[in-house]
Amino acid sequence: MFKTQFVSFLFFVFFSRQMESFEQWSLGLMPIQRPEMYIIGAQPLCSQLSGLSQGQRKLCQLYQDHMTYIGDGAKTGIKECQYQFRQRRWNCSTVDNTSVFGRVMHIGSRETAFTYAISAAGVVNAISRACREGELSTCGCSRAARPRDLPRDWLWGGCGDNVHYGYRFAREFVDAREREKNYPRGSPEHARTLMNLHNNEAGRQAVYNLANVACKCHGVSGSCSLKTCWLQLADFRRVGEFLKEKYASAAAMRIGRKGKLELEDKRFNTPTAEDLVYIDPSPDYCLRNETTGSLGTQGRLCNKTSEGMDGCELMCCGRGYDQFKTYKHERCHCKFHWCCYVKCKRCTSLVDQFVCK
Numbered sequence: 001m002f003k004t005q006f007v008s009f010l011f012f013v014f015f016s017r018q019m020e021s022f023e024q025w026s027l028g029l030m031p032i033q034r035p036e037m038y039i040i041g042a043q044p045l046c047s048q049l050s051g052l053s054q055g056q057r058k059l060c061q062l063y064q065d066h067m068t069y070i071g072d073g074a075k076t077g078i079k080e081c082q083y084q085f086r087q088r089r090w091n092c093s094t095v096d097n098t099s100v101f102g103r104v105m106h107i108g109s110r111e112t113a114f115t116y117a118i119s120a121a122g123v124v125n126a127i128s129r130a131c132r133e134g135e136l137s138t139c140g141c142s143r144a145a146r147p148r149d150l151p152r153d154w155l156w157g158g159c160g161d162n163v164h165y166g167y168r169f170a171r172e173f174v175d176a177r178e179r180e181k182n183y184p185r186g187s188p189e190h191a192r193t194l195m196n197l198h199n200n201e202a203g204r205q206a207v208y209n210l211a212n213v214a215c216k217c218h219g220v221s222g223s224c225s226l227k228t229c230w231l232q233l234a235d236f237r238r239v240g241e242f243l244k245e246k247y248a249s250a251a252a253m254r255i256g257r258k259g260k261l262e263l264e265d266k267r268f269n270t271p272t273a274e275d276l277v278y279i280d281p282s283p284d285y286c287l288r289n290e291t292t293g294s295l296g297t298q299g300r301l302c303n304k305t306s307e308g309m310d311g312c313e314l315m316c317c318g319r320g321y322d323q324f325k326t327y328k329h330e331r332c333h334c335k336f337h338w339c340c341y342v343k344c345k346r347c348t349s350l351v352d353q354f355v356c357k
């Protein structure tokens with residue numbers, strides 16, 4: 001069954017207002033046979049999805065079978081965002097429950113940059129894999145060329161993740177809503193559109209560039225005399241870590257006279273397509289504020305001995321914390337048994353927990 005509710009929040013992620021013109025959805029994608037059949041069949045689904053932009057609705061009609069993977073991909077992105085930021089004041093959740101990201105998206109902050117990038121990355125990831133698994137009518141295994149440095153006697157051509165297709169499809173779909181906008185060149189809204197496009201691309205490139213060659217041995221009794229290799233997506237955790245580093249080094253930009261984003265401080269290096277960019281400073285996320293989409297840190301767990309962002313001092317923004325005791329269950333006294341399993345006991349201990357005031 002199709003998860004309408006769930007997908008509809010995704011389109012909030014790539015949120016926008018209404019769009020005027022949309023001309024460029026002539027895709028560089030493989031043509032599909034008899035698109036009109038899809039269009040007829042797709043009407044109910046695509047019109048049910050709230051939050052699609054006009055161009056995305058057209059893509060939905062043409063590529064109906066992609067929609068569930070787009071949704072899954074965005075969900076993976078959001079989960080990864082919450083994992084990467086679990087020990088930060090901003091933990092990738094917000095006040096507005098109509099979407100996971102909610103109102104924080106109204107500010108063009110570093111955090112917003114990250115959410116766009118990781119969502120776009122999630123979509124590339126999911127579509128690329130779905131191609132390999134034969135779930136989509138318009139793509140199949142990767143047809144990437146054999147890497148030059150692959151040893152000559154290794155075979156190339158296992159069924160690989162189709163990151164090429166995933167990248168291109170995500171570019172068409174995710175960026176559609178930004179490209180439809182027609183804001184005056186140089187306006188704040190135009191700056192925000194450029195920011196979103198840049199960060200979407202950074203997210204896609206992260207998945208594309210981190211994909212690597214994987215190989216499998218064949219041959220008599222594990223001799224590995226023969227290898228078959230293919231293109232494989234990186235573990236999405238690695239994509240999350242990579243983008244988190246890009247978050248830390250994100251570049252502050254402003255809209256320049258020529259209507260392009262330019263560095264706020266020219267002493268820094270110009271960001272590449274792989275880097276994240278932002279245009280607004282972040283709130284401190286200490287207190288709840290509906291306008292900025294900050295949930296505040298009251299009630300958050302913190303670590304009394306840590307000096308990092310998860311430490312009580314920083315997490316609670318100097319407001320102090322409450323201490324309480326709680327039971328913690330864990331595996332303990334593990335023994336390795338020949339052969340081959342590990343047997344553990346379950347231990348319970350009383351531990352201190354700290355919660356921000």
Ligand SMILES: *[C@@H]1O[C@H](CO)[C@@H](O)[C@H](O)[C@H]1NC(C)=O
Nearest residue numbers: 005009095096097098099100
């Ligand atoms: C959002 O929260 C409001 C109030 O708590 C609730 O009535 C509404 O059903 C929630 N919406 C969603 C989509 O969870």
Ligand SMILES: *[C@@H]1O[C@H](CO)[C@@H](O)[C@H](O)[C@H]1NC(C)=O
Nearest residue numbers: 283287288289290291292293
């Ligand atoms: C919320 O944030 C906005 C923008 O930073 C600020 O102007 C406003 O005073 C804040 N509101 C509260 C209740 O703190």
Ligand SMILES: *[C@@H]1O[C@H](CO)[C@@H](O)[C@H](O)[C@H]1NC(C)=O
Nearest residue numbers: 082091093295296297298300
């Ligand atoms: C994020 O923090 C809020 C409180 O600030 C909390 O309610 C929420 O459960 C946290 N979300 C996650 C995914 O940890």
Ligand SMILES: *[C@@H]1O[C@H](CO)[C@@H](O)[C@H](O)[C@H]1NC(C)=O
Nearest residue numbers: 302303304305306307308310
């Ligand atoms: C708290 O932080 C300290 C120092 O960084 C670390 O060694 C410890 O494992 C952390 N405790 C928890 C419960 O995360």
